[in-house]
Amino acid sequence: MSATLRSLLEMPVRTQAARSFEFVEGWGMSAGGAARVLRPANLEELRALLARARSQRSPLALRGTGCSYGDASLPVGAEVLDLSRMNRLLDFDKTRGRASCEPGVTVEALWRAILPEGWWPRVVPGTMFPTLGGAAAMNIHGKNNFEVGTIGDAILEFDLLLANGELRTASREQESDLFHAAIGGFGMLGVFTRLVLETKKVHSGDVEVRAVRARDLAFALEYLEEQRERCDYLVAWIDAFARGRALGRGLIHEARYLEPGEDSRAQETLQLAHQDLPAAVMGVPKSEAWRALRLLNNDAGMRALNAFKYHSSALEVWRGPYRQAHAAFAFLLDYVPNWKFAYGREGRRGLIQYQAFAPRAAAHELYREILERSQRAGIVPYLGVLKRHRPDPFLLTHALDGYSLALDFKVAPETRAQLWKHCEALSERVIDAGGRFYFAKDSTLTPAQAQRMFPADKLARFRALKRELDPENVFQTGLSRRLFGDFRER
Amino acid sequence: MNASTSTNPPARRAIVVGASSGIGAALVRQLAREGWKVAALARRQSELEALGKQTGALVRVHDAQDFDAVPALFEELVKELGGLELVVYAAAVMHRIGRDEYDTRKDLEQVAVNLGGCIAWGNAAALYFKSQRAGTIVGISSIAGERGRKGSPVYGTTKAAMNTYLEALRNRLAESNVHVCTIKPGFVDTAMTAGMGKLLWVVSADEAARQILVAARTRANERFVPRRWWFVATAIRSIPSFLFRHLNV
Numbered sequence: 001m002s003a004t005l006r007s008l009l010e011m012p013v014r015t016q017a018a019r020s021f022e023f024v025e026g027w028g029m030s031a032g033g034a035a036r037v038l039r040p041a042n043l044e045e046l047r048a049l050l051a052r053a054r055s056q057r058s059p060l061a062l063r064g065t066g067c068s069y070g071d072a073s074l075p076v077g078a079e080v081l082d083l084s085r086m087n088r089l090l091d092f093d094k095t096r097g098r099a100s101c102e103p104g105v106t107v108e109a110l111w112r113a114i115l116p117e118g119w120w121p122r123v124v125p126g127t128m129f130p131t132l133g134g135a136a137a138m139n140i141h142g143k144n145n146f147e148v149g150t151i152g153d154a155i156l157e158f159d160l161l162l163a164n165g166e167l168r169t170a171s172r173e174q175e176s177d178l179f180h181a182a183i184g185g186f187g188m189l190g191v192f193t194r195l196v197l198e199t200k201k202v203h204s205g206d207v208e209v210r211a212v213r214a215r216d217l218a219f220a221l222e223y224l225e226e227q228r229e230r231c232d233y234l235v236a237w238i239d240a241f242a243r244g245r246a247l248g249r250g251l252i253h254e255a256r257y258l259e260p261g262e263d264s265r266a267q268e269t270l271q272l273a274h275q276d277l278p279a280a281v282m283g284v285p286k287s288e289a290w291r292a293l294r295l296l297n298n299d300a301g302m303r304a305l306n307a308f309k310y311h312s313s314a315l316e317v318w319r320g321p322y323r324q325a326h327a328a329f330a331f332l333l334d335y336v337p338n339w340k341f342a343y344g345r346e347g348r349r350g351l352i353q354y355q356a357f358a359p360r361a362a363a364h365e366l367y368r369e370i371l372e373r374s375q376r377a378g379i380v381p382y383l384g385v386l387k388r389h390r391p392d393p394f395l396l397t398h399a400l401d402g403y404s405l406a407l408d409f410k411v412a413p414e415t416r417a418q419l420w421k422h423c424e425a426l427s428e429r430v431i432d433a434g435g436r437f438y439f440a441k442d443s444t445l446t447p448a449q450a451q452r453m454f455p456a457d458k459l460a461r462f463r464a465l466k467r468e469l470d471p472e473n474v475f476q477t478g479l480s481r482r483l484f485g486d487f488r489e490r
Numbered sequence: 491m492n493a494s495t496s497t498n499p500p501a502r503r504a505i506v507v508g509a510s511s512g513i514g515a516a517l518v519r520q521l522a523r524e525g526w527k528v529a530a531l532a533r534r535q536s537e538l539e540a541l542g543k544q545t546g547a548l549v550r551v552h553d554a555q556d557f558d559a560v561p562a563l564f565e566e567l568v569k570e571l572g573g574l575e576l577v578v579y580a581a582a583v584m585h586r587i588g589r590d591e592y593d594t595r596k597d598l599e600q601v602a603v604n605l606g607g608c609i610a611w612g613n614a615a616a617l618y619f620k621s622q623r624a625g626t627i628v629g630i631s632s633i634a635g636e637r638g639r640k641g642s643p644v645y646g647t648t649k650a651a652m653n654t655y656l657e658a659l660r661n662r663l664a665e666s667n668v669h670v671c672t673i674k675p676g677f678v679d680t681a682m683t684a685g686m687g688k689l690l691w692v693v694s695a696d697e698a699a700r701q702i703l704v705a706a707r708t709r710a711n712e713r714f715v716p717r718r719w720w721f722v723a724t725a726i727r728s729i730p731s732f733l734f735r736h737l738n739v
Contacts, residue, residue, distance in 0.1 A: 021565040021614070023622035034568060034618070287665065345623050345667055 024080050028069040029340060029350030030411040030443060031478065035075045037063075039085045043193060047165050049081060050191075050474065054163060059476040062187035064131030065106060068138060069353045070443035071478030072186060083133050083191065089113050090194065097199040098156065103133025103192040110197075111327065116270055119199040120326055122154035127333040133192040138440035139184030139394055142330070143233040143255075146224075146388035150399055152183035153392055154198050160190040163474040167193065181465050184394040186439045188462075188480055188487070189469050204258040205269030206323040207233070211316040214238075217248025217371070221364055221403065224252070224388040232256045233329070238384030239306040240407060243375055247368060250386070251313045255329055263323075275327040277335055286337055293342035297410070302382040348413055352443040354381070354423050355406035357389065362433040363403040370405065370426050379415075379422050381407035395458050398438040406441065420444050439479055450483035463487055502526045503571040505564075507554060507611050508581025509547075510537035512680035513630055516699035517578055518547050524703075529567045532581070554581040554607030555599075564614040576706070577615040579608045580630040584645045584682050597644035604648035605655070612659055619668040627663075627670045628706050629656045633714065635674070636723045639739060649674075653712075660711060672712045673702050676719040691716060 018039040025032025038060075040046040053060050060081040063073035073080070087104035097119045099110060108128035110121055125140045132151075136158065141150045148154070157171040160182050168190070170179040182189045214220035220236045227234060231254040238250040263269055277286075296305050333339075343351045358366045367386075374380055385406045389399045409419055423444035427437065436453050437445055451459070466487040473487060480487070504521050508514040510532030518530045522545035530545075531552040532538045542549035548570060552563060568574045582604045585596045608629055619625030634642065635649030653672055660670035677689040678698045693701075698715050705713035714720045726739065 019561060020617045021561065021568060022617050022620075025621075034573070034622075036565060 018085070024063070024066070024074060026070045026072070026074060026443070027067050027340070028352050028411070028443070029343070029345075030348070030352055030416075031071045031074060033074070035061075035080050036078050037080045037082050039082045041085045043161070046081075046083075046086070046161060046191065046193070050161070050163055050165055053079065053081075053474050054472055057472070060474055061477040062133075062137065062191060062475060064104060064134030065129050067125075067127060067130040067134065068440045069351075070441065071482060072138065072439050072442070073134070074478035076476045076478060076481045081191070084131055086193070087131075092117070094119075097201055099197045099199055101132050101195050101197065103136075103195065104131050106131050107135065110199075112272055114199055115202075115205065115275065115326065116272065118202060118270060120202045122148050122198060122200045123151040124330050126331060128327070128331045129334070132195050132197070136183050136192055136195055137185060137187045138438075139392075139397060139399075140440060141387075141389065141399065143235040143253075143387060145399065146228045146234065146390050147232060149390060149392045150184075150394070150397070151197075152180075152394050152397075155183060155195055156198055157196040158182070158192050159194040161193050162190045163470045163472060177461075177465070178469075180393055181395040181462055184396050184398075185462070186396075186479065187477060188466050188475050190475070200257075202257055202270075202326070203260040204263030204266045204323075205271065205274050205325055206263060207255040207257060207326060207329050208321050209253060209255045209324045209329055210321040211313060211319075212252040212254065213310075213313055213317050214248070214250045214252050216246060217367055218364060220248060220250055220252060220386055221367075224386065224403065225360070227254055228388055230254075230256075234388055236386040237309070238371075238386055238405070239310050240371055240374065240381045240384040241303040241306050242310070243372075247371055249310060250384070251310065251316075253329075255324075258323075269325065275325045277328055277331065286335075289336045290339050290341045293336065293339055294344075297342045297344075297382070299378075299380060303380075306382075343410055344412070348411075350411050351382075351408050352411055352419070352423075353406055353408050353441040354426070354444065355404050355438050355441040356426070356430045356435055357398055357400055357402060357404045357437065358430060358433060358435040359400055359402040361402075362435065363405075366430060366433050366435065367403075367405045369429060370407070373426065374407070374422070377418075377422055379409065379419055381409050383408040395462055396454055398436045400434075400436060402435075404438075424449075442479065445483055447483055447485065501573055501575070503528075503574050504576035504578065505529045505531065505567055505571075505574065505611075505615075506578045506580060507531045507552070507607065508579065508630075509541060509549075510534040512580070512682060513675065513678055513695050513698050513702070514578070514580035515541055516695035517580065517702065519545055520696070520699045520703060521576075522547055526576075527571050529571055531563075555602040557606055557610040560610040560614050564611070564618070568618065574615075574618060574625065576626045576628065577611060577619075578628045578630065578702075579611050581607050582630065582632075582648075582682070584642060587642050587644075589640070600644050600648050604645070605651050608652050609655060612655065616659055616663060616668070620663055620666040623667045625668050626706050626709075627656070627659065627668070628673060628702065629670070630673050630675065630702070631656070633674050633676050633719055633723055637726055637729075637734065637739075657711075669706075669709045671706045671710055673705060673715055674712060674719065674723070675715040676722070678715070690722075691718065 020037050022037050024035045059077040060079050061075035063080050063082045084104040086102040088102045091100040094117050107124050123142045135151050139150045139152045160168050224234050233255040236250050236252040242249045387404050391401050392399050427449050431452050504526050506514050506518050509518045509530035518528050521528045528547040530547040530549050533553050535551050538549045615627050631652045632649040634646045635653050656670050656672045677683050677692045679692050679694050701715045
């Protein structure tokens, strides 16, 4: 038989993990490059890829759906290990609300599977697209961080595949050191292959939401402080263009879960049909709505949009408390698909998010300085979000007893260097004040700043674990290289 | 990995599959003249090397039927070119098929080269272009795909299938800012049409290449080359089947 016929007739016999050559970038589009993407579908394929990487001394960058804004899932070498195909929900215990998941299960897949049973993930970020493996590695948080902690606090147990192919199971009781280091360990110690999460019993598909206007930064910070006993979720949007006495003005959204019996239509609201985000934004089909935002994506347009949002919020405030589906309240970032394209789809344009965590006492001074300096420098963030946090027991955690202010800065080739310098200078002030940063968002920290940000003993323990569990330094990312170089040093 | 700054003029890099002669070779020559960095692929080494010498194009011997080699080759070429903006699939064979000939082997070789190779390269390019949110894929189809004619049943079939595949790719990739352009040449003065006798509206391969690049640049979806073949195609498509079977077109 000719080669032609053979290849046509015997084609689809796949014996290896899927591989392709793609442009791999951070979610904010401001960093990226071409790389080979390997997508194992199961543990055997994953083990084979790790063995190959070790024998070829080719580092691997772990990646899920690529939702980290910066370089946290970008490769330093040629290869990315994308775990999004290992996406089976292995088990869900309906009586205890425990979900056992492969790392590629997304937040979306999880809530869709469990909400009709009356459960909701304890911790979700502002978008439903991240994978749980990525969420655990970054130790993500949500609008309820002040109350329930990070996603790590909701993880009961995990399996971690080490570079040498060894599978370790860890929990708070078993291998507790590994448990607290791998969560928030930004993919440096191994590959999560199974995660067991505790979820939250809910008695309705809705939450009760209330909007409160914050006339300035002090009001927003105080409100978040005072109301945290009373609310399950708290988040403040900040108009970063407002100056003077209105500096830090914004709109706070608080929400609480409904008690049993409060929602008489609970059976209905728990169904997925009730959760769908609106299909059109002001009549524009959602998939194209980013084009409208693009027209406003400049200082004048965003100043106007932020002011409009602040002033038009009067209506929502006046309306009083209202009910909103969990998904609609939680996943604000998913309302306009690909809204990031408003920042530019081509030519290395995009955005970075700069999220500064500050201890409670220092927050007001620090955030005022950040906003004022940004305005003076003419580098005004187009979006600002303020949240309240609490400490957690993870080794390299970003969370602390205080606040975070997350700012979206536009990146363009011509302003890039200036923006990085600006953020670097701000970071000095944040770290001086005892603040921290979060790897899922970071693009601009320097090695010295990363060094200074964590308690020295904790960083030393993390380094020791890295050397022990990944002696050949298989797991590396753009971020790990940028901030820690080769972990074997020092 | 750092983002490159865009102070340089936009880089232009292309892969042309099926470049040893005809339209493919003409495309390589024209792209090279316009300053593109081109990787030229074909099965015949000597022709390819001559083209490489003439144009400075990067050349690789590749059999369009060797689907399994495509992912690694694609990766290697993108790295060597330093990026990629354009992929042209121009590889094709047209076997002369006798009036009463039904040769499965000959037929399937055309399927493998004309369609299989197009899919293998199209898929590799689609993944890359989609992820970089930019790029153009050009498929050289043919007017022969418009109707099932008596002359060369499977050649026409591969071109019709190619049209559908490229259309689907265009629709899939549109939201990622990737363009897919289907080219339907009439008669072009190449080895493929040599010895066919007197043909209608024959254009040179260089002229065809010029028109193809205009179509790709203006983001045409489907383009006849030369454009007046559109009238012929529209007329041919409108002939009812019971009449068409009696015609010798």
